[in-house]
Amino acid sequence: MLTVELTKKWMELFYAQIDQEKAYLSELDTPIGDGDHGNNMKRGVDGVKDSLAKLKDPTLKETLRTIAMALISKVGGASGPLYGTAFLEMAKKCDESQEPAILFAAALEGIKKRGGAKEGDKTMVDVWAPTVKALTDGSFGTEQIKQAVASTKEMIARKGRASYLGERSVGHLDPGAMSSGYLFETFIAAGGVK
Amino acid sequence: MTKKIGIVIVSHVPEIAAGIPRLLEQVAADVALTFAGGTDAGEVGTSATKIVTAFEQNEAAELLAFYDLGSAKMNLELAIEMSDKKVHLYDTALLEGAYTAATLLQADVPLTEIEKQLAPLKIK
Numbered sequence: 001m002l003t004v005e006l007t008k009k010w011m012e013l014f015y016a017q018i019d020q021e022k023a024y025l026s027e028l029d030t031p032i033g034d035g036d037h038g039n040n041m042k043r044g045v046d047g048v049k050d051s052l053a054k055l056k057d058p059t060l061k062e063t064l065r066t067i068a069m070a071l072i073s074k075v076g077g078a079s080g081p082l083y084g085t086a087f088l089e090m091a092k093k094c095d096e097s098q099e100p101a102i103l104f105a106a107a108l109e110g111i112k113k114r115g116g117a118k119e120g121d122k123t124m125v126d127v128w129a130p131t132v133k134a135l136t137d138g139s140f141g142t143e144q145i146k147q148a149v150a151s152t153k154e155m156i157a158r159k160g161r162a163s164y165l166g167e168r169s170v171g172h173l174d175p176g177a178m179s180s181g182y183l184f185e186t187f188i189a190a191g192g193v194k
Numbered sequence: 195m196t197k198k199i200g201i202v203i204v205s206h207v208p209e210i211a212a213g214i215p216r217l218l219e220q221v222a223a224d225v226a227l228t229f230a231g232g233t234d235a236g237e238v239g240t241s242a243t244k245i246v247t248a249f250e251q252n253e254a255a256e257l258l259a260f261y262d263l264g265s266a267k268m269n270l271e272l273a274i275e276m277s278d279k280k281v282h283l284y285d286t287a288l289l290e291g292a293y294t295a296a297t298l299l300q301a302d303v304p305l306t307e308i309e310k311q312l313a314p315l316k317i318k
Contacts, residue, residue, distance in 0.1 A: 034238075072243075
């Protein structure tokens, strides 16, 4: 069950993870993108931290919506609207259910619609889609997430800046897949799904 | 008199977004032109909130939007969801698409005809 407390703890850990790995995320983005994924995500989580701190006794919906708006307005790159849409869709869905499997599935649909990417396009969808599936069949976990991130290495990019490189993108991990991996790993670390 | 339909330009770079309307003005003196370029901090990127502002600042109630690269489109779509204005989004080459639309709007060509001329300029 996703709660306000869990979401706050999750965002604290995600902030720390992005802060620690921002140079690595930008490094992943350098050969196949514009080299700014780490800085973009750091700006986003800075915004999330600031806006969550301003909320007084928020509902889960307000919390998720606040995260979404901070990411949309601060990130700058493609990750802003994509992660922002993910949290907006969770905000829309959370009156109906607080189950992570259901909320993340709604988020995934939003990401697919916003970015137009399918599985196998070497994007964050390649982490989100198997992870949503793993949440339903019980295989969800750190190992499963790491595998999903690693699977993007041999893929040919068909979306985003990396797609201009076509086959030259093979051999590189997708930075959006990596940051999505951090998002799910910190969800586990926050006590999201045991 | 200002035309009923306006144009909004969205680019990752503030100077590109500001520069294109300068070119369009030459053929479309009566078309309302606004733009959104860069992130809120003025860095390379796009911002849904800046795009919403460009929609609001445009005198026209109906808008044709043109953009440069992928994430500009995502932020444009988000901005369209946040705004009350009627916005049409085109996947054409940015400059050529906007220039074609501006010229035709100035000449009072109906939108359906404009869209026919924009179709072959679609590149993304």
